[in-house]
Amino acid sequence: MFVKKSFSGGVEVPHFKNTENIQTEKIGVPDEVIIPMQQHSGAPCKPTVKEGEPVKVGQVIGISESFISAPIHSSVSGTVADISSMIFPDGRYVATVVIKADGKQDIHEDVKPPICTNKEEFIEAVKNSGLVGLGGAGFPAHVKLNPPKDKNIDTLIINAAECEPFITSDYREIMENSADIMDGIDAVTKFIGVSNVIIGIEDNKPEAISLLKKLAAGKKGIDVKALRTRYPQGAEKMLIYALTGRKVPPGKLPMDVGVIVMNITSVGFVGRYLKDGMPLIKKRVTVDGSAVNRPSNVEALIGTKLSDVFDFCGGFKTEPFKIIMGGPMMGIAQYTLDAPVMKYTNALLAFDKTFGNVPPETACIRCGRCYRACPVNLMPLHINRAALVEDMDALHKYHTMDCIECGCCAYSCPARIPLVQSIRLGKTLIKKAQAKAKKDESQKDVKS
Amino acid sequence: MENNLHVSSSPHIRAETNTRDIMLDVIIALVPASVMGVYFFGYxxxxxxxxxxxxxxxxxxLAAIVLKRKQTIGDLSAVVTGLLLALNFPPSIPFWIAIVGAFIAIMLVKQLFGGIGQNFMNPALAARVILLISWPVQMTRWVWPDGVSSATPLVILKRGLMAQAPGYLDLFLGNVAGCIGETSAAALLIGGIYLVVKKVIGMETPLAFIGTVGLFTWIFAGGSLFTGDFLYHILAGGLILGAFFMATDYSTTPVTRRGKIIFGIGCGILASVIRLYTDYPEGVSFAIILMNVATQLIDRFTVPRSFGGEKNAA
Structure with a gap:
């Protein structure tokens, strides 16, 4: 029997791909958009507009000097109503620009197709587009596409696994915008100089697989590979291992094993951007969950409030108990419906109490399910204990920093222990200790 | 309404299996052995x-009340402990000793060390060993329903009375003298396989344990090397009950795959040595609780390297 390559560990999660056959609908222009100055991993942007200033669609409203960052654009035309520090959907305070939309959607004069004749121009164009990894991590794309000279990249992996339950936004990208995806792949391979392309996709999406295979058939060097449907197949390290057999060591990046990984919606965006020059100002979002009236795939402007998105989907049929940005395994619970859709938002889920309530915690029985489920081979039960008693030696010994926070451990825990929460606590303890050690070191230098 | 939104760390969904489901599976897996025990040894x-x-x-x-802990009888773990303890008793055991044993297992071995998941010895086995040392006569009197007493297969072997030894088929089905739940290898294997299929336990420990006993007795139990009757040693006594149901106890055995194999091999060597070279005919219980004590040590030296990572300095 042919066994599909995969990683060890992981969990079988219910698919809940209820929205896979629902065409994407555009949400209209909201009254106002809320645009945080950080929608990527790396340095936050500084606002380049002032309160009261008129802005147009596609206009840059935030930039950063740092290399690891991505510019931020206005998704509407209108007037800057407010610039203030707001709690960001992941819990941090971030400068945020609020724009009152005028509904005209006048396009800014800088928005035009970029001219790309070589790698440098292409990287610059990708940077100007504001593209970040749309799979959920939000890593600036131009950084990823521009590895240091000493890294020998031979493979481009397109991540179409979409292993989280509920989410179908990447699947809809394939079904609706396959031409853009192919154009994007062509551009990346041409300018970055990678000849080998592998599209990895879970085998629960047969229609998308056959469509991609058909399109790839006419091209050289593009391989579409069906992957075993098992969470977290789309986690970068697991995906690279399943497709190439290479293991990315802890603390290293895909480029260290000669690979660039891009989400399929990200390459689709590259394909479109090279044609129309419109920066990343909108995003397809799967809206689903037990409390949602009309589960949908919607295209929302970046900065659209969650309440506007849920209203568009017919509102709630029962009182929402939990709102999640992202999937149920790794998504972030939201405390307010005033939070905005961001660049890498791929799903908004609203659960009622029956579905969203996590049963109470009981004592660890050392069953080892967390260890068996961990795709990176950690022992969450020991990290949990170490974090709760702040045992720093044990936190290091059990490789706390190597956790990818996929949630398999907590998902499979029969005692319902919030293992990811305590692992995050453990990471914070380690980072604090490291920062303190660094500070002590520098003070010692001053004294001597 | 917005103030009612619930916020917590991901993941936001959980698998259905909880502690109670696991314990229920263990109980189900012990039903065949219990039924066979009642069939052979009577009401x-x-x-x-x-x-x-x-x-x-x-x-x-009572422990939950006295120790002011949350009531945990609902998780069925006490039922599992009680059942395992009962299956390790001779059918003729006085009831008061059985009750004392249950209290030793739950109160002393389990609850005083912190309750479920915290005990460092298998409660049922530790209680059994305490009873065995305290009341050796009552704990080793093997009586059939018709009042006839007889020796267990391992005692027969120990005394060198091989002419009286039961055949493999009787050993396999359980029609021999012994503890209530230990004699029927067939029934125990059905239960063990059920647990493996339901992924409650892994194959590592039982295979390592039984395999080691088989290998050890094949080499050393015969008149000369490599002539031992290993099949008799595997089927007789409490090996299969111990290997599938006791040496796989979560709290008291290693978590990692490598740790489980080391644990199983250690149990196998100790059980074989006790059977072959001491005055005790059976050594499975002693072997498992001795290895229980070594579990923390095994766990410490078998921390796996993380994905793509370097070997851990222990």
Missing amino acids: RALLVILVTVLAAVLAEY
Whole structure:
């Protein structure tokens, strides 16, 4: 029997791909958009507009000097109503620009197709587009596409696994915008100089697989590979291992094993951007969950409030108990419906109490399910204990920093222990200790 | 309405299996062995099982009250402990000893060390060993329902009375003298396979344990090397019960795959050595609780390297 390559560990999660056959609908222009100055991993942007200033669609409203960052654009035309520090959907305070939309959607004069004749121009164009990894991590794309000279990249992996339950936004990208995806792949391979392309996709999406295979058939060097449907197949390290057999060591990046990984919606965006020059100002979002009236795939402007998105989907049929940005395994619970859709938002889920309530915690029985489920081979039960008693030696010994926070451990825990929460606590303890050690070191230098 | 939004760390969904489901699976897996025990040893075996289980649950209930802990009889772990303890009793055991055993297992070995998941010895086995040392006569008197007493297969072997030894088929089915739940290899294997299929336990420990006993007795149990009757050693006594149901206890055995194999091999060597070279005919219980004590040590030296990572300095 042919066994599909995969990683060890992981969990079988219910698919809940209820929205896979629902065409994407555009949400209209909201009254106002809320645009945080950080929608990527790396340095936050500084606002380049002032309160009261008129802005147009596609206009840059935030930039950063740092290399690891991505510019931020206005998704509407209108007037800057407010610039203030707001709690960001992941819990941090971030400068945020609020724009009152005028509904005209006048396009800014800088928005035009970029001219790309070589790698440098292409990287610059990708940077100007504001593209970040749309799979959920939000890593600036131009950084990823521009590895240091000493890294020998031979493979481009397109991540179409979409292993989280509920989410179908990447699947809809394939079904609706396959031409853009192919154009994007062509551009990346041409300018970055990678000849080998592998599209990895879970085998629960047969229609998308056959469509991609058909399109790839006419091209050289593009391989579409069906992957075993098992969470977290789309986690970068697991995906690279399943497709190439290479293991990315802890603390290293895909480029260290000669690979660039891009989400399929990200390459689709590259394909479109090279044609129309419109920066990343909108995003397809799967809206689903037990409390949602009309589960949908919607295209929302970046900065659209969650309440506007849920209203568009017919509102709630029962009182929402939990709102999640992202999937149920790794998504972030939201405390307010005033939070905005961001660049890498791929799903908004609203659960009622029956579905969203996590049963109470009981004592660890050392069953080892967390260890068996961990795709990176950690022992969450020991990290949990170490974090709760702040045992720093044990936190290091059990490789706390190597956790990818996929949630398999907590998902499979029969005692319902919030293992990811305590692992995050453990990471914070380690980072604090490291920062303190660094500070002590520098003070010692001053004294001597 | 917005103030009612619930916020917590991901993941936001959980698998359905909880602690109670796991314990229920273990109980289900022990049903065939219990039924065979009652079939061969009569209604008194059933009474021993009921009394011991009820005493264990009562002990758990009282412990929670005395120690001011949350009531945990609902997780069924006390039922599992009581059942395992009962299956390790001879059918003729006085009820008061069974009850004392249940209280030792739950109160002393389990609850005083912190309750479920915290005990460092298998409660049922530790209690059994304490009883065995305290009341050796009552704990090793093997009587059939018709009042005839006889020796267990391992005692027969120890005394060198091989002419009286039961055949492999009787050993396999369980029609021999012994503890209520240990004699029927067939019934225990059905239960063990059920647990493996339901992924409650892994194959590592049982295979390593039984394999080691088989290998060790094949090499050393015969008149000369490599002539031992390993099949007799595997089928007789408490090996299969111990390997599938006791050496796989979560709290008291290693978590990692490598740790489980080391644990199983250690149990196998100790059990074989006790059977072959000491005055005790059977060594499975002693072997497992001795290895229970080594579990923390094994766990410490078998921390796996993380994905793509370097070997851990222990």
